[in-house]
Amino acid sequence: MNALPDVPEVRLFTSEQAAKLVGGGQDEQITKNTFDALARSGCEHTRLGRKIRWTIPQIKAALDQHRHAQRTVAEEAKVSATLTRETRSTRASERRRGDIAPLVSKPGSRYAAAH
Numbered sequence: 001m002n003a004l005p006d007v008p009e010v011r012l013f014t015s016e017q018a019a020k021l022v023g024g025g026q027d028e029q030i031t032k033n034t035f036d037a038l039a040r041s042g043c044e045h046t047r048l049g050r051k052i053r054w055t056i057p058q059i060k061a062a063l064d065q066h067r068h069a070q071r072t073v074a075e076e077a078k079v080s081a082t083l084t085r086e087t088r089s090t091r092a093s094e095r096r097r098g099d100i101a102p103l104v105s106k107p108g109s110r111y112a113a114a115h
Helices: 015-022 032-040 056-082
Strands: 046-048 051-053
Touching: 015 032, 015 056, 032 051, 032 056
Parallel strands: none
Antiparallel strands: 046 051
């Protein structure tokens, strides 16, 4: 008989099992849908056919990516809150609320006049 090489056993978890394994805190809710979204966004995972599976190192990497994304969104919200209406865009100073843009009619090209 041929002896099989010594390969470490790797446990694969479904997104639901990974969410239960992580648990999530009171302020941070990690669900099956969170893991599915992370897999769709390009986070490293394992696929068996069309099914998504996670190893322990992949779960850790996915959580790091998720936490980094949450911090980035929170930082952008802080910056956005400090911006005034005039500094948000250059058009804000040109056109104020209540101004009406001029309506310009353009002739259509689909039914050109027959010559």
